[in-house]
Amino acid sequence: MHNLDLFAEPESTPINVIDYDGLVEYHGLLIPAQEANQYFDALLQKIEWQSDQANIFGKQILTKRKVAWYGDKPFSYTYSNSTKMALPWIDELVTLKGIVEDKTGTKFNSCLLNLYHTGEEGMAWHSDGEKDLLKNGAIGSLSFGAERKFSFKHKRTQKTLSVSLQHGSLLVMKGETQSHWLHRLPPTKKVDSPRVNLTFRTIDEDRGNLDNC
Structure with a gap:
C-alpha cells in the first residue's frame, strides 16, 4: 500500500492522488483551523443526523x-437498497458549498454527510x-x-493507496474514478474523536428522480 506524505499547510496546486484511470485531487487545508472548528461544531448541532x-x-x-x-x-x-429524500440546505452548508465550488470550478446540487463518532x-x-448521480461527475469531499486515513483500490489491478484527510481539508474525485476505483474509510482504534465528512455531489435531474415531478 502506498501512503502519501502530505504537507500540513494549504496547497496552491492540488496533489494528484491516483496514477491512472481517473483523477483524485487533494487540495489540503481549505478551511482555516478556527473556522473549521466553528463549522464542525455547527454541523454536529444543526444537521438532522440519522x-x-x-x-x-x-x-x-x-x-x-450517522x-x-x-x-x-x-x-x-x-x-445500499435505501432511499433518502434531500432536506433543504442550512446556511452553513450553503456557505461551504460555495467555497468548494469556487475552489473546484464545479457546481453541486446536493450533499451527503457522514458522522463517524470514533475511529471504530x-x-x-x-x-x-449510483444511477441518481451525474455520470463521471465530480464529488467534493x-x-x-x-484526521482519518482514506484509501483507494483499483478494481482491476488491486493497487491500493491512502491519503490522510485533515481537519478542514478538501479531496475531489472526478472523471472515471468511480468506474475504476473503490474507496473506503478504514476503521481504526487509534482515533477516539468524531469526524464529519461532507460529499458534495450532482444529482442528474434528467433522470426524473424528483418526487414532485
Whole structure:
C-alpha cells in the first residue's frame, strides 16, 4: 500500500492522488483551523443526523455511523437498497458549498454527510456510481474533525493507496474514478474523536428522480 506524505499547510496546486484511470485531487487545508472548528461544531448541532441503513448479507441493519442528505430540491438518492429524500440546505452548508465550488470550478446540487463518532466507525470498499448521480461527475469531499486515513483500490489491478484527510481539508474525485476505483474509510482504534465528512455531489435531474415531478 502506498501512503502519501502530505504537507500540513494549504496547497496552491492540488496533489494528484491516483496514477491512472481517473483523477483524485487533494487540495489540503481549505478551511482555516478556527473556522473549521466553528463549522464542525455547527454541523454536529444543526444537521438532522440519522442512523444509516445498510444491507449486509441480505439483512437491513442500522449503523452507528450517522448520515444526512441535503439538496437544492427534494432529490431522492438510493444506495445500499435505501432511499433518502434531500432536506433543504442550512446556511452553513450553503456557505461551504460555495467555497468548494469556487475552489473546484464545479457546481453541486446536493450533499451527503457522514458522522463517524470514533475511529471504530468506518466505511467498506465501494464506489459512488449510483444511477441518481451525474455520470463521471465530480464529488467534493470536505472533512472536519478527527484526521482519518482514506484509501483507494483499483478494481482491476488491486493497487491500493491512502491519503490522510485533515481537519478542514478538501479531496475531489472526478472523471472515471468511480468506474475504476473503490474507496473506503478504514476503521481504526487509534482515533477516539468524531469526524464529519461532507460529499458534495450532482444529482442528474434528467433522470426524473424528483418526487414532485
